[in-house]
Amino acid sequence: MSDFVRVAVLGDVPMGTALKVTVNNRAIALVNCAEGVFAISDVCSHADVSLSEGEVIDCTIECWLHGSQFNLRTGLPLTPPAISAVPTYEVRLVDDAGTTHIEVATSPTPVSTDGRPQS
Numbered sequence: 674m675s676d677f678v679r680v681a682v683l684g685d686v687p688m689g690t691a692l693k694v695t696v697n698n699r700a701i702a703l704v705n706c707a708e709g710v711f712a713i714s715d716v717c718s719h720a721d722v723s724l725s726e727g728e729v730i731d732c733t734i735e736c737w738l739h740g741s742q743f744n745l746r747t748g749l750p751l752t753p754p755a756i757s758a759v760p761t762y763e764v765r766l767v768d769d770a771g772t773t774h775i776e777v778a779t780s781p782t783p784v785s786t787d788g789r790p791q792s
């Protein structure tokens with residue numbers, strides 16, 4: 674079971690946007706879309722590019738440099754040129770004194786041999 678760390682308040686990440694945060698010296702993109710708030714490594718698997726600077730499209734995030742779109746639940750690329758998944762992290766929303774806080778797991782979600790996160 675992962676530990677969680679509080680990284681932002683929900684209002685910091687408006688719907689349809691991404692925010693870069695740092696957890697244990699790892700850059701993570703928080704993404705708020707219609708299906709919830711997700712945390713995915715901020716580093717594209719194709720090159721060292723910040724995914725949080727990309728565009729949120731239908732609950733995916735599109736790398737701004739070459740256009741690969743990544744599934745926010747699995748980290749898997751949906752379009753080339755990226756071919757490898759980026760790590761994902763569990764997210765939980767915690768209400769505290771009337772404010773909704775975003776907490777992220779300190780370790781990435783384990784993946785199985787086919788690269789998909791294990792539940």
Ligand code: FES
Pocket residue numbers: 717718719720721722736737738739740741753754755
């Ligand atoms: S750097 Fe992200 S798709 Fe090329």
